[in-house]
Amino acid sequence: MTYSFSPATSKLVVSLSDNIATVTIDNVRKHNAVDLEMWKAFPALMEALGQDSQVRVIVLRGAGQESFASGADIAEFATVRADAEGGRLYEAANETAFWAIAHCPKPVIAMIRGFCLGGGFGLALSCDLRVASENAVFGIPAARLGVGYPPGAMRLVTAAVGAPAAKDLFFTARRIGAQEAHRLGVVQRLVPDGELEAVTRTLAEAIAENAPLTIKAAKAAIDEAVGAGHPHADPVALADQCFDSADAVEGREAFLEKRRPAFIGR
Secondary structure (H helix, E strand, O other), rough: EOOOOOOOOOOOOEEEEEOOOEEEEEEEOOOEOOOOHHHHHHHHHHHHHHHHHOOEEEEEEEOOOOOOOEEOOOHHHHOOOOOOHHHHHHHHHHHHHHHHOOOOOOOEEEOOOOEEEEHHHHHHHOHHHEEEEEEEEEEEEEOHHHHOOOHHHHHHHHHHHOOOHHHHHHHOEEEEEEHHHHHHOOEEEEEEEHHHHHHHHHHHHHHHOOOHHHHHHHHHHHHHHHHOOOOOOOHHHHHHHHOHHHHHHHHHHHHHHHOOOOOOOO
């Protein structure tokens, strides 16, 4: 079903099914390129999803069958990104969108087929997990376009693949296939294209069944460990909250009774 919150752009489409929210980048005519309006819409959207008790997992995907996201809309480079001042404002919108996804308290899974380039690659790396089809292609072409990349986004890339691999991708601006992306740790699940949606859905459902407070605390602690933590998230307090929750009682009782737990996120 369509989600009740409407993003500030028609090119981001949200639906909700069984505690799983799907955000679709819908700009098929431009291979799902992301324009400034879309970058600016991500923070409010991710905050709404992060605060909604109905949502336990978020899947980010591209519309159609050819692209996850082909990057920032190059048509805007000569206008909103034409000089240093415009470039800084544009990159700030990029970076704010990336961190809105990365700092969402709910797990975010990128479902990737086809092109995942530039800003699209940044969006994917902002997610917690990435599932890709064997036809996916990744790359960061900034060095071929002569544009800078925001430091915060660099931190997300480096956290995902390590400094040497990040330098390789940026310095060469080369594209890599799904197999190499999997080897580098960019992708956690690599599947045939025909299985992509089913595998992603199964992963999302498995996560959605687990204790939301535990997952929130784990995400905060892991992000802090790699230097990508939210400045206002306290992993210790979040872990303490788990022990004081009704879900902790439910987890213990379900284990002793040999049944599946029914977590409520409180």
